[in-house]
Amino acid sequence: MTAMRPALTWLVAAGAILLFGLARLPVEKALAASHQSAHLRTAKLDLGLREQIGQLSFVAALSGFRSLVAAFLWIEAHTAWEQTAWGRMAGLFESVTTLQPRSLIYWDLASWHMAWNASVAARENPAEPSEFLRMRAEREYHKLGRSLLERGIANNPDSYLLQERLGIILRDKFGDHSAAADAFTRAASLPGAPAYLKRMAAYELADSGDREREAYEQLRTIFQLGESERLPRVLTLLHELEGKLGIPVADRLVPVLPADQPPES
């Protein structure tokens, strides 16, 4: 009888573990879903990442030290930057952003390094005599910077900052004013967005060439927000668009630019 007691205890303990496992299964599943809908635990750690960061770092990342591994890889990327090792930096940025997809600063700075620093270095690469190849490399880095921001936005749909940065890249590196306007408009609609983003969207619409009516409507709205929004560029663009679109003089908001107005007697 006494020999049976430990066995019985074990049987009860094993049964309790399994029962507890069954009971907590739906709770854990629901909690994981809630975490993910609150943008927690969203990092996707797969074999591709394992190849990038090595087995030890991958195990550390799996064991709950993603942020720590990401910080060390970022420091490594900084060292690569000091050595202007752009290719290595690009690889490290991939790993860091995969490990910490909710960290805006990593997406922002990684795309900036690629689209601005690496692209210029590629264009002025003295080791590459072919101008065609240098320009192609420059464009590749622009695309890499844009792609980083697009993936950052997919992971952080509530961030105005990344949408703003995307708008800047589209404007300055791709010359796509229409797409830049859309990015600034999306940025302006997100929580915490500064007021200037609405103006930036309107400026890009005005520069896009084929969306002038839209630009005019937006600039009108901005103008009507009050004196603080009536910046010189807003007034100039409104004045130009009112002329281009043939707005009746009576309906014009800026029939004459302040600089052209005769001085008050």
Add this chain to the structure above:
Amino acid sequence: MIRRIFAIASVTWTELVRLKVFYFLIIFALLVIGNSFFLARFSFEEEFQMLKDISLGAMSIFSSLLAILATATLLPKDIEDRTIYTILAKPVSRTEYLLGKLSGVFLLLALSVLLMGAVFAVVLTMRVQNVLQVTEADMAGMPAADIAAALAKIRQTGHDPNLLSGGLVIMIKAWLLAALTLFISTFATTAIFTTISAFAVYFIGHLQATARDYWLAANDSGFFTHAILGAVALIFPDLQAFNLVDDIVAGTPVPLVLLAKTVALGCGYIAVYTALAAAVFHGREL
């Protein structure tokens, strides 16, 4: 009963303190302070982000290590020193003994997380103040509104009240690991077996959520694979549920209800593992 548990807890606490476990705080402080000097070469956004990443990551590592290593030695040491016989010869039940031991470890872990958090908070505040002073000096002569906006941005980047929930989740995870290690040590014969098993459970526990999702999803994996995935999902704890720190340091806030649910799950684990430890220890021949 409470008095007996409290007495054992205070003895356990004293024993652990005498083992000089708090020396790891010096390593933690050196790591955080050293890093803060090294990271000063980055932009303030990068610096604060990495200081948070490294400090909270280190807090998580140290608390998990402490939870497993401190708890794994409790029972074997008492058995080896024969202290356990003296205690259990008195009117103290085995459950009270275990609860006392666990409470002592919980106290140690809570204080450790608190102290590490305090070191981190002091270093972060000092760095924020330093960046504020430098920025203010650099922007001297510029419009007051611009200076105020720049300083507000630095303060906002540096201070994040969400980090408190990160500290809470780290502590709950450490408590869970302590309860789990105590459960293992009730049937283990040596401290080294307990430690190795607890670390194995720790690693598998971080993969439990993946195993559970594969197990529950309809897939064409073979019978044995399906059975193994099911066993992992049912036997091991879901430690990924407590890995919120990585996202908290990235600036993702944890809604209060979700934090409460996570803490409740942790408490559930602690209660069940403690009950199992008591049940197994009750039948153990000493």
